[in-house]
Amino acid sequence: MEQYVVLNKNDFDDFIDILAKLQKLVAPVKRGEKNYAFDEVTSSSEIALKYIPTILPPKKYFLPQNETLVEYNKKQNKREGTLYSEPLTIFGVHTCDLAGIQCLNIVFSDRPMDANYNLRKKKILVIGLECNEYCDEYASCALMHNQYPNGGYDLFFTELENKFIIHVNTLSGEELIKKMGMIKPASEEDMKGLEQLRIKKRKIFKPEIDISYSNLHPLFEKSFNNDVWNDIGNRCLSCTNCTNVCPTCYCYDMGYDTDLDMNSGSLIRKWDSCQSRPFATVAGGESFRPERAARQRHRYMRKFNYAFDKYNRYFCTGCGRCSRTCMAKINLKETINTLIKTVKAEK
Amino acid sequence: MRKKRIAFFDFTSCEGCQLQVANLGEVLLDVLDIVDVVMFREVMSEKTEDYDIAVVEGSITTPHDVERIKEIRKKAKVLIAFGSCAAIGGINGMKNNFDLDEIKKYVYGKNAGYFETIKTSALDQVVKVDYYVYGCPIYPPDFLKVLKHAIQDIPYTTKDVAVCAECKLNENECMYDKGIACLGPVTKGGCNSWCINSGNICYGCRGMVKEPVKNGCMEVLNKYNIPVEWITSKFNMYNKTLESEDKK
Known part of the structure; x- marks a missing residue:
């Protein structure tokens, strides 16, 4: 399998349709005037490809806001660890948020390892999306060295004029690509296009603050x-x-949190x-x-x-x-x- | 263990919070499994003087109210201030914006002489309160939590964190971004930003966080070009009662 593959923009709708049918798919959607949020989508028309960072980062899928860790039952003298998770694809993660997921991965695999986090992580497929321009004046991704992809994803999309160049980074990513008939290997010309974009980006993204x-x-x-x-x-x-x-x-x-029967309940994070x-x-x-x-x-x-x-x-x-x-x-x-x-x- | 006997009382209020209990739906059956409801005017006719937990809705606004709540306090082992009116004075506190005699005349006209009135008080300004359920109306999951704690005799504290925290977790567009004044930043959360989720603003019905920052808030209003009156008028709607004096 080629490391870089290409998806024509005409085929993007089909790509998302198939992706959404494989497993639950979330992507940035518009939420109000200048806000975006990651939410479940079933077609490409719901996805905001040009978006400023969402209200909450994708960490909400890795570390849910309310997570049941243990369920107990006093009468039965039972106390069991629980994990509620489902296979999930996150599409359109910017490089800053990929870096964020990498940070969380480091913390939660550090000892004592967080079993729930790591089991959930295994079921999440991450598809990155490159920022060709700045989102707004608040970002300082160039200062933090996060304006370019630096791992942390299964697939990474870069938008060129009429196509997406996709970097295949993991086996899961490769398996997914195999299911997509419309995806072609990248030509030399495509790779040149990607290189030129990165050169152009170097002129746009410069450390936002004068400090190394x-x-x-x-x-x-x-x-x-x-x-x-x-x-x-x-x-x-x-x-x-x-x-x-x-x-x-x-x-x-x-x-x-005790249930109303005053017998069973759960430990919630x-x-x-x-x-x-x-x-x-x-x-x-x-x-x-x-x-x-x-x-x-x-x-x-x-x-x-x-x-x-x-x-x-x-x-x-x-x-x-x-x-x-x-x-x-x-x-x-x-x-x-x-x-x-x-x-x-x-x- | 004997089931705890629970009685509902109402003072100056709309009884809407009790209606929230009646409207709990299927969960109400689970509640009835763990408590004996012995008095609940909203849904039953029976009356009794023998109860463990008094769930009291409404604020104290007449001398008679003062006597009555003291009696209830004597008989109840546990007293729960139920809803904004009971917990923080709520909208009845708007009365405290006016001179008492004047406002009495405004309401009752020439019959004003027949009615006694005092400044609106929250329950804990008159008697000791063990548990609080905030909100106008109460947020049902919040009530269930408090009830479970009360039955087990363990303390319950509503976390002193602003409504904004939950609102952000619900990924609502910030009202201030839309140029609308909202009391979320200074209001005690725990309601899962109920109103804002439905497109409304926060009216501060749950009372204020312990340490609202006045300077910081003024600066925020200036920055968003929101007149301070927009905030004070909203604030006075629910939070006038506790404004001038501290809780007992």
Whole structure:
């Protein structure tokens, strides 16, 4: 099987029709004026091929918002681990979100390995989609080195004039391609087209902030006592939007939910957010991060400092969702720019 | 174990929250398996003075209400403030915007002298409350959760997180993006952003989060060019009762 194959745009409708019949298919769809969301689709007409990052990243399929981990029955003295998942294809994942999925994969395969996450992941087929242009001014994917595909997918689509060049990255991807009669091997000319697009992209996508990738970590290491956190803290409403929409935020809370029979029930895992006060509140009412400034600093540090220490990788993908969704207009690019200015001045 | 005896009471309210219980559908049968409903004016005629759990709807608005709720508190082992009116004062709190004598005349005209009235209070401003079910009307899954906790005598706290959190998880388009004022950012969640899911705004019926940031909110309004009156008028609809004094 060729590593690169081609799908003519005329055949795209058929491709999606077949894809949707194979297993549940989700893709970006338009949701309101300037919002998009991943949702189930059955035909290509529902899919928004040109979209800015969706409200929630595809992490919602890997780590559901409400996940039953254990089911119990007191009378029967039973307590069993559960996994609810179904085969799923996610179409149209941008490179920033592919990076986000890669981050989650690292975290959940780290010991102790999360069985539910990893079993679910095996059933998900990921089809990426290249951004030929910027989505909007909030993105900082070039700074975070995520403007080009860098693994994390089964198939990867790049849109050229009248066709898609598809990179086949895994065996599952290859098997899927075999089921699609309309897909042809890529010619030399196609590959040239892809190369030219990437060259063109190099001129469009340039680091959005004047700092090198490797200097981000030292910058944040020196920023713990910076005034910027107070400024952000004064504006933050603690609505928790920034963490909920982040493709790499994975913190969760767990709790038992008893059924009405007062006998059976389940242990449920839910998304949680470090931006809410209860997150770091412990028995007795004491909170480790009572001030919003400390909570916001924690969020930034988790992306650029702590994660780098632990996994040697930034946990910001540059998707821009946190800035895009913030009502108080707390902006990641502005924050980093302020840090660059003030940390330099401190020297 | 004897089934807990549960009685419903109503004060100043529309009794819509009790209707939500009557409308639970099939789940109601499961509820009846675990509790004995001994008094529920909305659906039955029987009355009794012997109950474990008092589910109280409505706010305290007359001197007679004060006496009555104190009596209920004495008899009940557990008291649940049920719905906005009981839990935070709710829309009855709008009365507190006015001078009491003036508003009495406005409502009752020349017969105003026959009616006694006091400033609207939430239940916990008068008696001790053990559990809260917020919302106008209550969100049924929320009520079931509280009920299960009350039966088992374990504490229940509504998580102090804004409606925005659940709204974002439901992937609704933000009202502020549409230039519409919404109380989501300052309102206690737990309703699964019920209203916004259906295209409406959040009216703040569940009361405010513990630490709403005034400065931050003002800045947000400025940025979206939304007049502050739009927010205050909406805020006064449900949240006037607890505005000036702290809960007991």
